[in-house]
Amino acid sequence: MSSAGQPTDPIKFxxxxxxxxxxxxSDRKLGWTLACANVTLAMAMFAEPILFGLVIDALSxxxxxxxxxxxxxxxxxxxxxxxxxxxTISCGALIALFADRLSHRRRHIxxxxxxxxxxQLPLAQQSDKHSGRLMKIMLQGTDALWWLWLSFFRDHLAxxxxxxxxxxxxxxxxxxxxxxxxxxxxxxxxxxxxxxxKTQALQQQVESHQSDLAExxxxxxxxxxxxxxxxxxEHEVSSLKNISQRALGAQMPVLxxxxxxxxxxxxxxxxxILCIVALGAWLFTHGLTTVGAxxxxxxxxxxxxxxxxxxxxxxxxxAIDAPRLQEFFHVLDTEPSIHDSPQALDPGRVxxxxxFENVTFAYDKKHPAIQGLSFTLKPGTTVALVGAxxxxxxxxxxxxxxxxxxxAGRITVDGTDIRELQLSALRxxxxxxxxxxxxxxxxxxxxxxxxxxxxxxxxxxxxxxSAQALDFILQHPQGFDxxxxxxxxxxxxxxxxxxxxxxxxxxxxxxxxxxxxxxxLDSATETKLLQALEAVTKDRSTLVIAHRLxxxxxxxxxxxxxHGQVVETGSFDELYALGGRFTQLVKEQFTxxxxxxxx
Ligand SMILES: Nc1ncnc2c1ncn2[C@@H]1O[C@H](COP(=O)(O)OP(=O)(O)OP(=O)(O)O)[C@@H](O)[C@H]1O
Ligand SMILES: [Mg+2]
Numbered sequence: 132m133s134s135a136g137q138p139t140d141p142i143k144f145x146x147x148x149x150x151x152x153x154x155x156x157s158d159r160k161l162g163w164t165l166a167c168a169n170v171t172l173a174m175a176m177f178a179e180p181i182l183f184g185l186v187i188d189a190l191s192x193x194x195x196x197x198x199x200x201x202x203x204x205x206x207x208x209x210x211x212x213x214x215x216x217x218x219t220i221s222c223g224a225l226i227a228l229f230a231d232r233l234s235h236r237r238r239h240i241x242x243x244x245x246x247x248x249x250x251q252l253p254l255a256q257q258s259d260k261h262s263g264r265l266m267k268i269m270l271q272g273t274d275a276l277w278w279l280w281l282s283f284f285r286d287h288l289a290x291x292x293x294x295x296x297x298x299x300x301x302x303x304x305x306x307x308x309x310x311x312x313x314x315x316x317x318x319x320x321x322x323x324x325x326x327x328x329k330t331q332a333l334q335q336q337v338e339s340h341q342s343d344l345a346e347x348x349x350x351x352x353x354x355x356x357x358x359x360x361x362x363x364x365e366h367e368v369s370s371l372k373n374i375s376q377r378a379l380g381a382q383m384p385v386l387x388x389x390x391x392x393x394x395x396x397x398x399x400x401x402x403x404i405l406c407i408v409a410l411g412a413w414l415f416t417h418g419l420t421t422v423g424a425x426x427x428x429x430x431x432x433x434x435x436x437x438x439x440x441x442x443x444x445x446x447x448x449x450a451i452d453a454p455r456l457q458e459f460f461h462v463l464d465t466e467p468s469i470h471d472s473p474q475a476l477d478p479g480r481v482x483x484x485x486x487f488e489n490v491t492f493a494y495d496k497k498h499p500a501i502q503g504l505s506f507t508l509k510p511g512t513t514v515a516l517v518g519a520x521x522x523x524x525x526x527x528x529x530x531x532x533x534x535x536x537x538x539a540g541r542i543t544v545d546g547t548d549i550r551e552l553q554l555s556a557l558r559x560x561x562x563x564x565x566x567x568x569x570x571x572x573x574x575x576x577x578x579x580x581x582x583x584x585x586x587x588x589x590x591x592x593x594x595x596x597s598a599q600a601l602d603f604i605l606q607h608p609q610g611f612d613x614x615x616x617x618x619x620x621x622x623x624x625x626x627x628x629x630x631x632x633x634x635x636x637x638x639x640x641x642x643x644x645x646x647x648x649x650x651x652l653d654s655a656t657e658t659k660l661l662q663a664l665e666a667v668t669k670d671r672s673t674l675v676i677a678h679r680l681x682x683x684x685x686x687x688x689x690x691x692x693x694h695g696q697v698v699e700t701g702s703f704d705e706l707y708a709l710g711g712r713f714t715q716l717v718k719e720q721f722t723x724x725x726x727x728x729x730x
Contacts, residue, residue, distance in 0.1 A: 144327070147453055150460065151279045154241060158233055165230050165284040172222050173289035175215055177300065180434065182212045184427030191422055227285055234280035242273045245463060253469040254534045263349025264342050265462065271341075272459025275452035282445060290441040297435050301428070305420055308407055308428050312435050315403045319396060319439045323446050326392050330385045330450060337385065338454035340378035347371055353617070389447055396443060400436050407432055469533050469554065477556040481545045483510040483641040483672030485531065490540035492530060500526045501537070502695040506688070510641075513673040515683035517716065518692035524676045525566055527692070528644050531674070532561045544642070562640035564648040566676075568627035570619030575604055576611040578619075578630060582637035590637060597663045598633035599656050600626070624651035632660070636667060643673045649682060657682070680720055689713070 155162045186208050193201040249257075249265055298316065301309040351358060351367045358367055411425040485508040493499040500523045508514045516524040530537055533549060541548050549557055562582070570578050579591050586594075591611060595601040603626050607613040619627045628651050635643065645664075649657045661682060677683045684703050691699040691706065691713045699706055699713050706713035 144449065144453065147456055147460075148279070148449065151276055151456065152283065154276065155233075155237060155280065156240065158237055161229070161233055162280070162284060165226055165233065166288045168222065169226055169284060169286075169289040170292045172219055172226065173293040174296065175219050175222075176293070176434070177296070178215045179212065180427045180430030182208055182215070183430055184423040186212075186423075187426045188421060188423030230281055230284040233284065234277050237280055238273050238277035241276055242269060245269050245273070245459070248463060251467045251470075252465060253467055254529075256465060256468060260462075261346040261350060263353075264346040266349065267342055267345035268455075268458045268462055271455045275455045275459070278448065279452065282448075286441055287445050290438045290445075294435065294438045294442070297431060297438070301431050301435065304431065305414070305424060305428055307414065307419075308410055308425075311403050311406045311410065312432055315399055315436070316439065318399050319443060322392055322395055323443055326388050327446065327450055330388050331453070333381050333385045334450055335454045336381040337378055338458065340374060340381060342458065344371065344374045344378060347374055356620075392443065392447070396440065400440075403436070404429070404432060469536055471553050472551060474551070475553040475556075476547065476551060477553045478545065478547065478560070479556075481560045481641050483560075484508065484543075484545050485642065485672055485674075486543045486546075487527070487530075488541050488543070490527070490530060490537045490542060492526065492535060492537040494526075494535075496538070500695050501530070503540070504695070504697060505540075506690055506697065506700070508672050508674065509687075510672050511670050512687040513668060513675060513683075513685070515675045515677060515686035515689045516692055517677065517680065517683065517689060517713070518698075520678075522692040523695040524692055525646055526695075528563075528646065528674055528676065531642075531644065532558050532563060559638075560640050561642045561644060562635035562638045563644045564628070564631050564635050564646060566646040568619060568624075568631040570615060570622075570627060570630065572614065572617045574609075574612045574614050575607075575630065578615065579611075579634050579637055582634040583639070586637050591633075594633040594636040595629075597636055597667060598629045599660045599663065600629035600633050603629075625653070625656065628652065629656075629660070632664075641671055643668060643671050644676075645673065646676045647678065648675075650678065680717055691716070 152162075186205065189201060189204045189208065246269065249269070294316070298309070298313065301312055348371060351371070358364060407429060408425075411420065411428065414420040415422065415425065487504050487506050490501055490504045491499050492501040504523075504527055506514060516527065518524060526535075529535060531542060531544075531549070533554060536550065541550070543549065544552065544557065544560070571581070576588075576591060579594065580586050582594075583590065588611070592601060595604055603622075604610055604613070613621075615621050615630075619630070622630065628648060632645075632648055648664075649660055652660060665685065675683055675686060680703075683689060686703065688700060689703060689706055690697045691711075693712065699709060699711050701709065701713075707717055708714075
């Protein structure tokens with residue numbers, strides 16, 4: 132997936148940061164209260180250098196013969212200082228605690244929102260984004276948000292405000308000395324601006340390589356059996372190394388630029404302090420300032436420099452996080468192309484009359500996978516789709532549960548265009564046994580309850596018995612509590628299929644789609660399962676895709692598909708009598724090597 136536009140100017144940077152703050156949602160009020168408290172705290176910190184200067188001046192004015200006379204002046208200063216110290220420490224601790232809680236809470240809320248959003252994106256929008264990449268974007272994006280919120284409320288707002296206040300105060304204390312600080316501010320601003328311009332594009336590249344890395348690693352880990360059986364470990368490791376080297380290659384110049392900023396800011400800081408001390412000494416010798424004022428000023432410069440360094444550090448981190456946030460917002464801003472229309476209806480449990488009316492659909496918008504497809508399915512009947520691999524059978528049926536929307540024509544259920552129905556209502560009326568059994572890395576019971584969350588144990592057993600799955604489940608010592616591994620890896624292909632049939636039986640939908648549901652079963656199990664399915668499908672509208680034609684003998688109508696179109700329609704016997712493509716398919720399957728017909 133390509134990331135969103137590059138933030139090549141600071142304005143986009145600011146816009147990005149503003150969006151981060153806007154995402155506080157219902158916690159915005161608490162956030163701003165914390166920020167204001169933090170600013171007040173930062174102001175209170177100014178008291179320290181001023182008090183320090185006053186103490187020094189009081190000490191230097193102490194009469195040498197009676198030094199104890201200084202206490203009546205010194206004591207109130209020291210107590211005030213202590214009071215300020217206690218106030219700033221306890222307030223600081225409270226703010227840090229609340230800011231921490233706030234940003235952690237928001238991170239989890241945003242993570243949940245992102246997760247829900249990604250799950251709603253239709254398959255058409257998911258296909259070009261690998262799950263590993265989406266996961267990386269989620270984790271790093273929410274991490275970046277968490278850090279930016281936390282540091283905004285804990286440090287950055289206060290740092291920015293203190294700088295704005297400190298500079299005029301410094302000018303007031305001694306404008307000549309303050310000029311040095313102002314020059315220092317300009318040097319910092321100029322430097323970071325320059326480095327940002329130099330590194331932004333590179334940082335974007337680094338992030339894109341990091342996303343490739345996440346995608347490649349999770350793709351490989353998800354196909355570990357393939358990697359091992361094809362002895363591809365070395366190859367996979369070396370291709371990961373390549374991506375990682377590209378990421379490092381892009382990262383190094385960025386690191387060098389920021390190291391340069393570090394050296395330059397440190398040197399200008401040291402230089403500025405030296406200038407202030409030298410200039411201060413000169414002013415003192417000319418009677419233009421006191422020792423106390425110089426001490427206050429040096430403490431002030433320390434604060435200005437600390438704040439400047441904080442702000443540069445923050446910009447550095449924001450520069451690293453900006454591309455992550457952009458990727459994150461890019462996914463979040465992707466509108467699901469399939470969603471409920473404002474007037475969407477909930478039809479309740481449908482009767483199951485399905486009609487495809489001249490439906491055309493292309494994955495790439497150019498080469499149609501389905502072309503002018505029309506057929507009807509009466510409630511309670513069975514329509515079978517047969518045809519060569521790649522003819523468009525699975526695609527056609529995926530349009531019924533709106534995995535994709537057709538580009539032309541329409542599909543109706545009980546006479547209503549499916550685009551006028553609520554998506555969740557439509558999907559709850561349709562049960563799908565997918566061509567590849569899709570299973571979670573959870574227990575068998577949890578996988579089954581995807582069909583009916585409130586199913587009792589007795590219902591689970593009943594569904595599994597019908598799907599010929601009970602025997603193999605009970606063979607496991609933990610029975611229904613057995614964990615089945617990623618995508619059901621710990622089960623055989625046929626066991627996975629029977630589980631997904633049991634799952635759909637529990638769902639008990641009025642419309643059933645069986646896409647090669649029994650293809651991985653031995654013939655004895657298949658016969659038993661087909662008998663069970665016959666009972667189950669009797670009062671349901673069923674759409675069956677099957678390569679093994681024996682399994683669709685009882686279908687009311689068979690559609691023979693080729694190149695996305697229906698080329699023949701009829702019952703098994705009608706089509707066989709036709710002597711066309713179906714007859715040829717039957718002959719291919721029911722004749723042995725010597726050309727003898729086997730029934
Ligand atoms: N997600 C997808 N993105 C792009 N093209 C796809 C996608 N899924 C399928 N196709 C293409 O659409 C065409 C029809 O595929 P479909 O899966 O519907 O065939 P099928 O008739 O079910 O085949 P099979 O019997 O092998 O399952 C094929 O050419 C396939 O390459
Ligand atoms: Mg298919």
